[in-house]
Amino acid sequence: MSNLNVETPPARVPKRRRLRQLARALNLPRPMAVVDVGANPINTPSYENLLRVGAGRLVGFEPDPAAFEALQKEAANGDRTYLPYAIGPEGRYVFRAHQINSLSSLFPFRPAAARFMGKMHWIRRRVDEIEMDLHQLDRLEDVPPIDFLKMDAQGAELAILEGGRQKLSKAVAIMPEVAFYRIYDGQPLMRDIDQEMERQGFVLHKILFQKPALLPSSQSKRLHRRRAASQSIDGDAVWIRNMEEPEDLTSDQIKHLALCADSVFESPDLVLMCLDILVARGEVTRKLPSTYVDMLPPEVLADPVAARSDE
Structure with a gap:
């Protein structure tokens, strides 16, 4: 039998190990300040690996008592703090607690939208109206200046952004839930979020x-x-923070954006853009982009042999 000279594909590097090595190479002066508005523990949050490798510290908000109690068990890790506040336009408002x-x-729901999309159960289920106090991010002393903000607040995202302009003045990335179709009366849509983001110096990334x-x-x-x-x-x-003039961003902001791009929303091209800037500034070794x-994973590389090896 002849020996074929076949190149062995490189082993896949686990995401968390890659992030840990990237964070170590960036030599962060401090962990990232991560804020999650609507931290209900339904799914594993996208920023979890940032916390696990020690590159982030979380302040999460969850006003639902049962969800908040479940989150308190996670707080024992020491890398996260949860507060039972509802965030939005400051003042006393009616919160509509839906059975779902x-x-x-x-x-409130728009019945016409529910009919259009065949979702009449949305308006047939029980909805309890609860008065509660809402707080602005900028007025909460427990919240540090934010590096990364995640939001899932069923329409309150725009008010949260407007009430957090000071805390967000140095942030590098924001990940809100956005509405493409208005299912609630008065609900802001994605275009409204985008306009506020542009006013604060951000551009839509993905x-x-x-x-x-x-x-x-x-x-x-x-039909399926x-x-x-x-x-x-x-x-x-x-x-993300507008990168057209990278000299307007500090090296720490560039490092934080690279970490978010790698672990939170998986944009390796943005990571490499950040690393090239840091190389030019003498902040990291010239080998770091290539090492990264x-x-x-093979599926994002141009080499067709590496790509086939993952099939």
Whole structure:
């Protein structure tokens, strides 16, 4: 049998190990200040690895008593603090606690939107109206200047941004849930978020996820509820600090953005742009961009042999 000279593909580097090595190479002066508005522990948060490798410290807000109690168990890790505050426009407001927890909002449902998308159960389920005090980020002493902000507040995202301009003045990335279709009366849409983001010096970077609805028809039952669904409702998006003039950003901001781009919203090209800037400033070794690429998964690399090895 002849010996074939076949190059062995490199082993896949786990995401957390890659992030840990990147954070070590960046030599952060302090952990990133991460804030999560709506920290209900339904899913593992996108910033979890930042906390696990010691590159971030979290302040999370969750006004729901049951969810807050569950989060308190996580607080024992020492890398996160949770507060039972509702964030939004400051003052006393009516919160509409929906039987479907993820639909609870400050805003009332639009029956016409529910009919259009075949979601009449949205308005048939029980909704409890609860008066509560809302707080602005800028007025909370427990919140440090923010590096990365995540929001899931069912329509309150715009008010949160407007009430946090001082805390967000040095932030590098913001990831809100955004609405493409108005399902609540008075609900801001993605275009409203984008305008406020531009005013604060951010640009839209990417849309991470879109949730669609299957529109009702005489043939709806014959269609796959997920694959045939076409009407966009909402999703998650990322805005980053405008990078057109990188000299306007400090080296620490560039480092924080690189870490977010790697671990939170998976933009390796943005990571490498940040690393090139840091190399030019003499902040990191010239080998770091190449070393980082060596740790990326094969599917994002140009080498077709490496790409096939992952199939």
